[in-house]
Amino acid sequence: xxxxxxxxxxxxxxxxxxxxxxxxxxxxxxxxxxxxxxxxxxxxxxxxxxxxxxxxxxxxxxxxxxxxxxxxxxxxxxxxxxxxxxxxxxxxxxxxxxxxxxxxxxxxxxxxxxxxxxxxxxxxxxxxxxxxxxxxxxxxxxxxxxxxxxxxxxxxxxxxxxxxxxxxxxxxxxxxxxxxxxxxxxxxxxxxxxxxxxxxxxxxxxxxxxxxxxxxxxxxxxxxxxxxxxxxxxxxxxxxxxxxxxxxxxxxxxxxxxxxxxxxxxxxxxxxxxxxxxxxxxxxxxxxxx
Amino acid sequence: xxxxxxxxxxxxxxxxxxxxxxxxxxxxxxxxxxxxxxxxxxxxxxxxxxxxxxxxxxxxxxxxxxxxxxxxxxxxxxxxxxxxxxxxxxxxxxxxxxxxxxxxxxxxxxxxxxxxxxxxxxxxxxxxxxxxxxxxxxxxxxxxxxxxxxxxxxxxxxxxxxxxxxxxxxxxxxxxxxxxxxxxxxxxxxxxxxxxxxxxxxxxxxxxxxxxxxxxxxxxxxxxxxxxxxxxxxxxxxxxxxxxxxxxxxxxxxxxxxxxxxxxxxxxxxxxxxxxxxxxxxxxxxxxxxxxxxxxxxxxxxxxxxxxxxxxxxxxxxxxxxxxxxxxxxxxxxxxxxxxxxxxxxxxxxxxxxxxxxxxxxxxxxxxxxxxxxxxxxxxx
Numbered sequence: 095x096x097x098x099x100x101x102x103x104x105x106x107x108x109x110x111x112x113x114x115x116x117x118x119x120x121x122x123x124x125x126x127x128x129x130x131x132x133x134x135x136x137x138x139x140x141x142x143x144x145x146x147x148x149x150x151x152x153x154x155x156x157x158x159x160x161x162x163x164x165x166x167x168x169x170x171x172x173x174x175x176x177x178x179x180x181x182x183x184x185x186x187x188x189x190x191x192x193x194x195x196x197x198x199x200x201x202x203x204x205x206x207x208x209x210x211x212x213x214x215x216x217x218x219x220x221x222x223x224x225x226x227x228x229x230x231x232x233x234x235x236x237x238x239x240x241x242x243x244x245x246x247x248x249x250x251x252x253x254x255x256x257x258x259x260x261x262x263x264x265x266x267x268x269x270x271x272x273x274x275x276x277x278x279x280x281x282x283x284x285x286x287x288x289x290x291x292x293x294x295x296x297x298x299x300x301x302x303x304x305x306x307x308x309x310x311x312x313x314x315x316x317x318x319x320x321x322x323x324x325x326x327x328x329x330x331x332x333x334x335x336x337x338x339x340x341x342x343x344x345x346x347x348x349x350x351x352x353x354x355x356x357x358x359x360x361x362x363x364x365x366x367x368x369x370x371x372x373x374x375x376x377x378x379x380x381x382x383x384x
Numbered sequence: 385x386x387x388x389x390x391x392x393x394x395x396x397x398x399x400x401x402x403x404x405x406x407x408x409x410x411x412x413x414x415x416x417x418x419x420x421x422x423x424x425x426x427x428x429x430x431x432x433x434x435x436x437x438x439x440x441x442x443x444x445x446x447x448x449x450x451x452x453x454x455x456x457x458x459x460x461x462x463x464x465x466x467x468x469x470x471x472x473x474x475x476x477x478x479x480x481x482x483x484x485x486x487x488x489x490x491x492x493x494x495x496x497x498x499x500x501x502x503x504x505x506x507x508x509x510x511x512x513x514x515x516x517x518x519x520x521x522x523x524x525x526x527x528x529x530x531x532x533x534x535x536x537x538x539x540x541x542x543x544x545x546x547x548x549x550x551x552x553x554x555x556x557x558x559x560x561x562x563x564x565x566x567x568x569x570x571x572x573x574x575x576x577x578x579x580x581x582x583x584x585x586x587x588x589x590x591x592x593x594x595x596x597x598x599x600x601x602x603x604x605x606x607x608x609x610x611x612x613x614x615x616x617x618x619x620x621x622x623x624x625x626x627x628x629x630x631x632x633x634x635x636x637x638x639x640x641x642x643x644x645x646x647x648x649x650x651x652x653x654x655x656x657x658x659x660x661x662x663x664x665x666x667x668x669x670x671x672x673x674x675x676x677x678x679x680x681x682x683x684x685x686x687x688x689x690x691x692x693x694x695x696x697x698x699x700x701x702x703x704x705x706x707x708x709x710x711x712x713x714x715x716x717x718x719x720x721x722x723x724x725x726x727x728x729x730x731x732x733x734x735x736x737x738x739x740x741x742x743x744x745x746x747x748x749x750x751x752x753x754x755x756x757x758x759x760x761x762x763x764x765x
Contacts, residue, residue: 114698171601196597197490197570201527204495220697234697234727249643251695254727255748258695275642277570278495304643307492330646333631333653334662354650371651373749 095295096224096269097244097286098187098213099163103228106131106152106161106185108168108176110142114191115167118232119146122165125235127228131155152183165221165230166190173217174199181212188280189230190216200278207280214280220250220272233257233270241266243379244290246283247302248275248309252330256302256372263376265383268296275304283313291321298324298382300375305331306352311360318364324382326367326375329354385594386433390473391608392572392590399563401556401574403587406475415456418474419449425477428455433613434465438507442469445477470612478586483576484543485509485520486557488564490571490595496524497564499531499557501539505576531561544579552585553577567605568598617680624676626665633658634759636681636690636719638674640665640699648693648752657756660687665699674707675714682717689720691755693748696727705733709740720758724751 105122109115110132119142123129131149132142138150149155152164164180166173166189173192180188188207195217207214215222221231225238232250237258245260245267247253257270271286273279283301290296303310310329317325332354361368367378387395393403405422408431409415419426430442437443442464446452452474462469485505491498502520504512512519521542525531533554540554556577564572571593578586599606611619621628627642631649635657639645642664649659661681665673681687694704704725712721723744725733730746737744745751757763 170597194597194600196568196601197595198497198527198565198568198598201490201496205526205528232698237727247643249641251639251641251697251699252643252647254695254697255644255647258726277490277492302643304646309492328647330643330650332646332650333659334646334649371654371749372647 095293096227097289097293097296098215098222098269098271099224099228099230101227103163103230104128104130104159104161105228105230106133106155106159106164107146108133108152108164108166108180110134110146110148110167111137112167116142118167118191119143121232121235122229125229127230130159130161152179152185156184161185163187163230164189166192166217168192170194170196174203177203177214177217178206181207181210181214185212187213187215189219189221190214190280191219191221191231192216193218195276197277200276204278204280213285215271216274216276216279218276219274219279220253222269222271224269225267231272233272237261238270239266241268242295242297242383243267244286244293244296244299245270245302246286246290246299247272248304249302249330252302252372256300256328256375259373259376260300260379263380265376265379268293277307283309284316287313287316287321287325291323296323298326298379300379301325301327303327303329303357305329305334305354305357308352310357314357314360314364314366317366324367326369326378326382327361328369328372328375329357329361385596385599385605385609387592387594387608388431388433388471388610388613389429389590390431390471392592393587395563395567395592396560396574396587396590399559399566401559401563401587402585403590404476404478406473408471409456409474410460410471412453412456412460415472415474416449416453419446419452422474422476426452427473427475427477428452428459429473429475430459430462430464430469431471431473431613432464432467432469434467437464440464467613478578478588479580479582480576480588481579481581483578484553485512485573485575486560486577487573487575488561488569488571491524494524497527497561499523499525499539499561501542501557503543509575525561527565530565531558533558543577549579549583549585556585556587563592567592568595568602569593570595617683621663621676621680624673626663626673626677626680628680629662630684631659631661632686633660634686634688635755636660636663636684636687637693638663638665638677638681638690639693640695644693644695648691648748651749651752652691652756655753655756657759660684665704671703671707671710674704675711678708678711678717679715682715682719687719688759689722689755690717691751692721692723692725693751694725694727696725696729699727700729701725701727701733702729702736705736708742709736722751722755722758724748
């Protein structure tokens with residue numbers, strides 16, 4: 095089993111004829127994802143790689159193919175509109191890979207998506223994969239394997255690193271979800287933890303956070319109060335210099351500087367396993383699967 | 385991108401916020417001339433992208449033009465948090481009755497711009513937040529409607545009980561909000577917002593941080609970037625689409641992806657080394673990026689060894705290998721290089737490296753231990 099996507103996922107790719115969109119669509123098809131449609135305005139009626147029908151709008155694509163999930167590879171200036179288009183077209187899940195979406199755009203997009211009851215993953219995320227069933231996004235399929243561990247992470251390549259180390263040690267995954275590192279994203283750690291807690295095949299969870307914000311502390315509190323399954327956490331950025339980006343307001347609003355030390359402390363207080371190095375996930379997860 | 389105080393004030397003025405007259409000087413003589421022109425006591429304020437300017441001695445009250453010249457002489461060239469002061473703002477000194485804080489930030493938790501206002505403004509606002517949080521009012525704004533008048537009035541009455549002052553403050557809130565949205569900010573602050581003994585409301589200091597993702601569609605704001613006030617290696621890196629932050633250690637790091645880059649630095653530290661930098665070559669692969677990354681890192685004389693840690697997803701490891709070969713042929717390295725790469729086209733990358741006399745590992749932990757052992761002199765390169 096898995097969370098958010100499985101073998102019944104029918105995918106529409108927004109920006110299918112672009113450089114990144116076309117490359118990753120081929121990879122997703124090769125992995126076994128049901129890519130049922132693509133969208134590029136003006137190219138409706140054509141076929142991608144001779145097999146996938148292209149439509150002018152997401153609405154047309156959903157009506158014709160029954161797509162239930164969308165993935166977005168359009169450039170940043172068009173990403174907010176692409177997300178809203180997808181959310182209005184009847185899909186249940188929208189995955190936005192695009193990096194560089196202005197945060198004020200997201201302040202408009204987020205309530206729009208929520209009001210329509212649609213799940214958004216990202217933006218600025220690697221997407222997700224349910225090994226052996228479906229992948230949506232850019233996570234390399236060959237580093238994953240089927241198994242009992244749920245993976246959720248704020249970063250991209252660090253996720254690959256840890257998933258790869260688990261797979262090499264013979265530990266497979268139910269789903270690996272990259273939630274993205276932007277200040278406003280559609281799906282957070284708690285959304286994923288809740289889904290993993292409900293998924294009968296997930297036996298343990300690996301969670302990778304970063305410095306900044308309080309999402310990891312909130313997740314730790316949620317784990318302590320609501321979860322029975324074991325969670326192992328890691329925080330990247332222990333040696334990062336204190337942020338030069340935010341003035342007074344950043345620290346005032348969260349009541350926290352979002353340092354690695356604060357987050358690790360929150361993990362420990364929640365009784366979670368704490369990986370000090372990426373490689374530590376292997377032994378910590380193994381011990382919790384016994 | 386951070387804006388200087390004088391730039392933020394110019395923007396706020398355009399949106400109608402009352403701000404004491406002021407202009408920028410780059411020499412003590414200019415500062416003196418401005419003080420003569422204003423014909424009153426002035427403040428001379430260092431323009432650098434660092435907090436705590438006042439506490440560092442970068443903000444001074446000057447009674448006379450001669451005084452302004454003397455203070456500007458001291459402040460220009462001074463270092464604040466490692467940044468050299470190249471410009472000062474000379475501004476009419478306001479009579480201060482009371483000081484309030486008004487700020488807007490994009491809040492991760494509510495996913496909205498949130499106003500924060502407090503009647504206890506000034507330089508110790510963080511302490512107010514920590515010790516007496518009830519003195520700060522938070523108000524999230526739905527960007528689809530904007531800040532409504534009644535909301536601005538609620539904020540105004542939180543600061544002042546006098547209706548005239550509350551109305552004037554409410555107007556400032558709406559002007560600040562309009563400037564925040566129009567400039568593509570992630571943060572905008574007026575601290576302090578001053579009421580003069582005559583009952584006038586004035587913004588005495590302003591700060592704006594623009595979301596970097598907004599700059600492509602706002603060339604007028606991008607044009608305000610002051611490269612002289614940034615670390616030169618960071619400016620160089622940005623021009624080549626690299627994210628680089630210089631640090632104090634001696635292990636140069638080249639990594640793809642911010643999370644993996646931070647985890648690599650952490651692991652260097654874990655094994656007893658000190659990272660010399662954060663460097664993310666980003667997702668798309670391009671040998672040219674590797675060439676620039678190596679050049680920027682080797683310009684730092686502290687670097688004693690360089691570590692590559694590449695996990696190829698979108699990044700093709702053979703592109704990285706080609707970049708390493710090209711860069712080192714043009715400019716032979718004077719320090720040892722430890723390479724870890726795995727993922728897309730790994731076999732090809734290993735072949736390219738081996739043929740050119742480089743060793744490479746596919747294991748992150750092993751590579752980090754190796755590079756730390758080299759800088760500690762425990763292991764030959």
